[in-house]
Amino acid sequence: MIGRITGTLAEKSPPLVLVDVHGVGYELDVPMSTFYNLPGLGETVVLLTHFVVREDAQQLFGFLTAGERSTFRQLVKISGIGPRMALALLSGLSVAELSQAVAAQDTARLVKVPGIGKKTAERLLLELKGKLAPDLALPQAASTEAGNDIVQALMALGYNEREAAAALKALPADVGVSDGIKLALKALNK
Incomplete structure (x- = not known):
């Protein structure tokens, strides 16, 4: 079983990456969360792997975490x-x-x-x-109706779900909807 690969990042073409390990190139499919955090071409990369063997294919999947x-x-x-x-x-x-x-x-x-x-x-x-x-698990503020309303309001204002969720995590647990939106907007505009 292949559990980890350490080598030089030779190619990046979403969702596929090619890692050169002492002259052998391993093709790995990676999620976009891993892809965006990869080092530059020619740099050393360490990927945790999951190896899938099927009748018609052998696939290697890579992850940074x-x-x-x-x-x-x-x-x-x-x-x-x-x-x-x-x-x-x-x-x-x-x-x-x-x-x-x-x-x-x-x-x-x-x-x-x-x-x-x-x-x-x-x-x-x-x-x-x-x-x-x-x-x-959910932070306390996000588990409430107010947290969901704050996220929806931020998304309606043009922020993506990740930005809205990140802003929500920084809010106090007992914040109201209007105060939460104001505080989240201040945090996002820094």
Whole structure:
């Protein structure tokens, strides 16, 4: 089993990367969260891997963090979720955002990921409940109605979901909607 690869980053073409390890080039599919955080071409990279062997193919998937790899492994255990769909999920949502969606049982958030329909999203929420890292659960403010309203308001103002969620994490747990929006806007405009 291949668990980790350390080598020189030879090519980057989303979602595929080529890592040269002492003259042998390994092609790895990576989620976009990993892709955006890769070093430049010619630099050394360390990727945790997951190796999939099927009748018609052998695929190697790479991840920068152990959290991404363990979440990927949880996803592929679910019936009907293959490596490609798991990669799409991790490309569309960070591990923390996926954990938040599962904790809040937020189907709408998962449906925004290309290739995930309502039934698949519901099955994911059911299967993943209690299986993702507990330290990635929702911050207190985000678990309230006010937190959801603040995120929706920020998205309506043109911020993406990641920016809105990041701003929400910085807010006090007991903040109201209007005060929360004001504080979040101040934080985002810094």
